[in-house]
Amino acid sequence: MDEPDYTIRLAQTSSSEPDFREAFDAAVEEHNETHQGSQKKPWTQARVDEVINEIKNGMDTFLSGLRRTAMEYYWMNKYEVITVDGEDQLIFKRSSPEDAVIRVLPREQYYDYLTEIHRSSEHGGRDKMLHCLKTKYYIPKKAVELFVSLCPKCHTKRNSINKDVLARQNYALKFNVRGLLDVIDYQICPDGYYQFVLNYQDDATKFLNLRPLKTNEASEILIELMKIFLTFGAPTILQVDNRHEFAEKLKEEVTALWPECRVVHKNTLAKGNNKEVEELLHSWMLQNNSTRWSVGCFVVQFETNDSVHKALGKSPYKSLFGCDPKVSLGVTNPAVLLSLHDVEITVKVEQEVESGENVPGLSSDEET
């Protein structure tokens, strides 16, 4: 019988990755050897040739009206031989000529065919590979599995995915190690009663919390900070900018509530994200033609958490939760929040007017 010639069709794949081929062939062989107890003998080239001969002889015997041997009968019942371009190929027996031709490949050719299919399926996994093979070739599931598990490219891909998972875990593991607290002064552009923005950011994940404040007194800051800490937990180190008058008092009060939280005063927040928050709030106000930054700060907070952070290479949200938000915000100016805010202000204005007090910032708000 002629030696099958695949060198032209598979030339590109047969010469590459010699280590991979060697490792794969060895793994398949080892698997066959350690599973000899099973009835299925491996389809080596020699065995395929042997069965092809049995079937061809059986066919001759059958046509000459003689009785076939048990083996000839057995093989002819399960397989057929077809000739393609002068080459005999072993295929599964079809019940009609319209059925798919599924060729039994010899083990020696698994690598070449799997390489071809693996490439055309863009490094598809075992099941994708088996699906591609299903109507054309028979290669045992185990061999496909071994191939995918040994593919160097898939290996690299899996490793980088693992690294990514690890990196994410690392960020999340460092969540609440250090929290950075600052207060941004908005007295020059008050929003009703609100004159400050509490800016609290987790140092590792960059997860941001913004809260509008009426004052920059320790008691009010503490209330907002507690809401955040009682949602996300308190950090082991709370870093507060020492420029602030409230710093010392806040330290006492935070420590009383969270004794394990160490409050440190550092003038490092000039390098922090205040400027970025201010810029984002400013563009929110321009975009929405509104000075209601006490509402806008929550939108800016969400959008910042949902945007890729340069240093992390991913969003703070993803760094913390390991996934992106499932649904996105459809508006940048939540009318519901604004109208609630209106009610709040109106009630307060009425109270203040009754008591004869001045309402800061209200007159400068173009939406009122």
Ligand SMILES: [Zn+2]
């Ligand atoms: Zn691969």
